[in-house]
Amino acid sequence: MSDRAPTAAVRLAAWRGPLVWLALLLALAFGMPTLEPVLRGIESDTRQVVYAQAGLPSLLANHLLVVGVASLLAVALGVGAAVLVTRPAGRDFLPLVAQFASMGQTFPPVAVLALAVPVLGFGTWPIIVALLLYGLLPIVRNTLAGLEGIDPGVQEAARGMGMGGAQRLWQVELPLAAPVILAGIRTSVTVNIATAALGATVGASNLGAPIISGIVNGNTAYVLQGAVLIGLLALTVDSAFARLTPARG
Amino acid sequence: MTRRDALPVNRVVPALSLAAAAAWLALASVSVAPNRIVPGTAYAASELLGWPLAGVACLPLLGLAALAWRPHRGRLRLALALNLLLLMALPAWVALAGALRLDPDQPQARLGLGPAVWLLLFCLVLLTIELRTRLALPAWSGWLLPVPILGAWVLAAPWLGSLALWQEYRGRSGQFAEALLDHLLLVGSAVGASLVLGAAIALAMRRDARLERLGFTLLNFLQTIPSLALFGLLLAPLAWLSARLDWLAALGVSGIGWAPAFLALLGYSLLPMVRNTFVALAEVDPGVLESARGMGMGPGQVFWQVRLPLALPVVLEGVRITTVQAIGLTAVAALIGAGGLGTFIFQGLGQAAMDLVLLGALPILAMALVADALLGALTRRLDHRTALRQGVTP
Incomplete structure (x- = not known):
């Protein structure tokens, strides 16, 4: 903890990076129609240059909703599972869960999404489930690494102070493991933003839709709109996580 | 209890x-x-x-x-x-x-x-x-x-x-072989190029701290951009370039196809490659280097005979991460016409033919697992050997 409580202005200044990306993202999502002359310069032949199948703000909202729901569920389940298998009652399952989580990292997200569709069908929910399953792996792996990496001496000291199992978990283990867990959540969310965009190929209407539609119809202006907005969304979220994660080294 | x-x-x-x-x-x-x-x-x-x-x-x-x-x-x-x-x-x-x-x-x-x-x-x-x-x-x-x-x-x-899976395969066994080859070529060339380029960048970064900060900031930035977006963003400039430069068009470079896929794969591959090479070269025990110098080795000899062999396992770890990542990203590249096994995935999704999706997804999954296991085994082997040479029991 710092010695003096920072003022609101200072705290806000620290978030300058993410806020700038966020402002840019929102400005482009809502103001794309005003950029029509610019886009016309890129793609002069096609009649339509601003993606109009669905408004860009609503595509952005859909994208955020899918990634948000999947990520929240993945955090709850992933951290929960990792905590469970590091308790005495669940230790049996630790080697298997740890091995599967590290092996699962090699599964390409596209392949996981593609395999989820035959099982779960088309639409928004299947994508959420696929993202949730894939997003679980980095979270489980990092939570395990964080919890297992705690100095046994610290655990012993906490036990010596008379802390019970639950108290140790909440007051010692989770706070100490938090940076590693947060890094896992960051990986999971970043990958999910990219994979959700691929969901547009299975009928989801999100920021991937303009890109796919642009590639199919040869409309570079569409591609550009989708690509810039997804890129900005990824940068906003990633820079926010970078703020939350204590700097290394 | x-x-x-x-x-x-x-x-x-x-x-x-x-x-x-x-x-x-x-x-x-x-x-x-x-x-x-x-x-x-x-x-x-x-x-x-x-x-x-x-x-x-x-x-x-x-x-x-x-x-x-x-x-x-x-x-x-x-x-x-x-x-x-x-x-x-x-x-x-x-x-x-x-x-x-x-x-x-x-x-x-x-x-x-x-x-x-x-x-x-x-x-x-x-x-x-x-x-x-x-x-x-x-x-x-x-x-x-x-x-x-x-x-x-x-x-x-x-x-x-x-x-059904077998029937899908039989219907397009020629296409499958071609897609498999395309996939492997794209992954191989991207990983190979990023190894050479990544090593050069890592060496340059070791000489200049400002370059190091700038390089890592740029590569981290690139890594955050979702693949679909990066493929899309490369479409326009490459199409523009190939329309203006005849020799590029003659090479087969255009807005769609292998060129944007290769560039995007290279971009994504550079971060893990540079990071691992940089860390590997930096973390070689200074005592070992000192004794090599003491034995009368010149700077070139120290680098090629001591520093590089000792750094090799961590460099290989970078190759492993890069290869597994590139195998998955190449599947996405099928969307911009780069070929590869992703073609079957997206064709299958478009036709709601799930067995065609499997025909693309299962080999990609297998490829990623095999590449991971092979390169992981190689890394462990080298690690073991290095440990032995340093006189440390593994």
């Missing part, structure tokens, strides 16, 4: 085998469709065999649970053998189910694998991993165990001709 000295009870194997038994009884094993367009009819094991026989077929799974309940080495070995036999019996079951339900007068009929088969496969593979870990089998067993299982599928192949 549990008593610590009691014989440990393993609950993992029973839990997995009971889950497998439940999937076997409750879910559809196969689906049969008269042709490619009509959705199939699903059949569970109990509908194919009748309840009594389907129940009897569960017994090996219950046996597995019983064997592992109070584990000791002998029983666990037996459980592993039983588990392997079950995995080998799976293709025979699919063939039998096909023989029971397929009409021989309909050569167009297709047999699809149901959720029960996939879940059984999943549970049994997890069981193999678990039993292997409990028995502490050596690393090479990981290469040996899949052999009989793959062998069983190959042996059953003559009876699996109507399997």
Whole structure:
């Protein structure tokens, strides 16, 4: 903890990076129609240059909703599972869960999404489930690494102070493991933003839709709109996580 | 509190085998469709065999649970053998189910694998991993165990001709070979180029701290951009360039195809490659370097004969991460016409032909797992050797 409580202005200044990306993202999502002359310069032949199948703000909202729901569920389940298998009652399952989580990292997200569709069908929910399953792996792996990496001496000291199992978990283990867990959540969310965009190929209407539609119809202006907005969304979220994660080294 | 000295009870194997038994009884094993367009009819094991026989077929799974309940080495070995036999019996079951339900007068009929088969496969593979870990089998067993299982599928192949996945493959075996080759070429060239370029960048970064900060900021930035967006963003500038520069167009560079895919793959591959090479070169023990210099080695000799060999395992780790990542990203590159196995995935999704999706996704998955295992084994080998040369017991 710092010695003096920072003022609101200072705290806000620290978030300058993410806020700038966020402002840019929102400005482009809502103001794309005003950029029509610019886009016309890129793609002069096609009649339509601003993606109009669905408004860009609503595509952005859909994208955020899918990634948000999947990520929240993945955090709850992933951290929960990792905590469970590091308790005495669940230790049996630790080697298997740890091995599967590290092996699962090699599964390409596209392949996981593609395999989820035959099982779960088309639409928004299947994508959420696929993202949730894939997003679980980095979270489980990092939570395990964080919890297992705690100095046994610290655990012993906490036990010596008379802390019970639950108290140790909440007051010692989770706070100490938090940076590693947060890094896992960051990986999971970043990958999910990219994979959700691929969901547009299975009928989801999100920021991937303009890109796919642009590639199919040869409309570079569409591609550009989708690509810039997804890129900005990824940068906003990633820079926010970078703020939350204590700097290394 | 549990008593610590009691014989440990393993609950993992029973839990997995009971889950497998439940999937076997409750879910559809196969689906049969008269042709490619009509959705199939699903059949569970109990509908194919009748309840009594389907129940009897569960017994090996219950046996597995019983064997592992109070584990000791002998029983666990037996459980592993039983588990392997079950995995080998799976293709025979699919063939039998096909023989029971397929009409021989309909050569167009297709047999699809149901959720029960996939879940059984999943549970049994997890069981193999678990039993292997409990028995502490050596690393090479990981290469040996899949052999009989793959062998069983190959042996059953003559009876699996109507399997939908196989029919999709037979219809486009030429395309498949081409896509596989494209995929491997794209991954290989991107990883190769990023290894050379990454090493050069890492070496340059070691000389200049400002360059180091700038380089890592840029590469981190690039890594955050989702692949679909990066492919899309490269489309316009490359199309523009190839329209203006004849020699680029002659090379086959255009807004779609291999060129944007290669560039995007290279961009994504650089971060893990540069990071690992940089860290590897920086973390070589200064004492070792000092003694090499003391032996009269020149700077070039120190680099090539001491620093680089010692850094090699960590560099290889970078190659492993990069390769696995590139295999997945190349699948996405199919969307911008770069070819590769992703083509089948997106074609299949477009036609709602799920077996075509599998034809693309399963080889990609297998490729990623094999690349990971091969490069991981190579890294461990080198690590071991380096440790020996340094006089440290591994």
